[in-house]
Amino acid sequence: MKVVILEDESLAAEKLVKMLLTYDEHMEIVATLTSVEDAVEWLQANPSPDLLLADIHLDDGLSFEIFQQVKVQSPVIFTTAYDQYAIRAFQVHSIDYLLKPVQYDKLAQSLDKLRALQENYQEPAPQLDLEELVKLLKAGQATYKTRFLVKAGNRIRAVKTTEIAYIYADQKLNLLVTHDGQKYPLDYSLDDLNLMLDPQYFFRVNRQLITHIDSAVEIHPYFKGRLKVELQPPLDQEVIISSERTPLFKAWLDK
Secondary structure (H helix, E strand, C coil), X not given: CEEEEECCCHHHHXXXXXXXXXXXXXXXXXXXXXXXXXXXXXXXHCCCCCEEEEECEEXXXXXXXXXXXXXXXXXXXXXXXXXXXXXXXXXXXXXXXXXXXXXXXXXXXXXXXXXXXXXXXXXCCCCCCHHHHHHHHHHHCCCCCCEEEEEECCEEEEEEHHHEEEEEXXXXXXXXXXXXXXXXXXXXXXXXXXXXXCXXXXXXXXXXXXXXXXXXXXXXXXXXXXXXXXXXXXXXXXXXXXXXXXXXXXXXXXC
């Protein structure tokens, strides 16, 4: 069995490799990828593996975005640290999920299920119905945050999400920038923030930045199918969107 692992934590990826080889020493791990962008590029350039073992939450977004950009012929087993994703939708569509940290016995059960499906039906396991899955996921998700408590000198104030222009990584800090240009450090990672913020209004542009829809005031074509985004208030660094994320970004802006 040829397996592709989508996991942005190196230790977690190594652990998955060891467990897969414990289950079947003849398994072939053909790729370990850390981002949506890398996964799309790999899947476009290579034959479909026998299994995708995918963390829901990757470096640059949710792994569901992969299936919006490339047709995936492989069965998928998802892993997630977030209980709100662990809903019956995965089982309804014959797609398993594993809560992190992944336990060997749970992984073995998922692999047993996949083999049983393939042997009983003599064909690949049923494929992902993305639209239905996303619909059920949205119905089962927790509500999005409406405000953040931030430090302002010796004070603590509440910043409403409607006040947020964008959030970006500045070395080891994640800074929240308001529409009037005020900056506040946040303790959350960009990965966590991407789940907390309503995707109707916020978009993960790249690994360093999440923007509010009203702050992306201009977009310009860039090299190799990419986009350059002008933000308001201005950011003192170039904001570039990869060619793979460009169609998603345009669709989000054009709602």
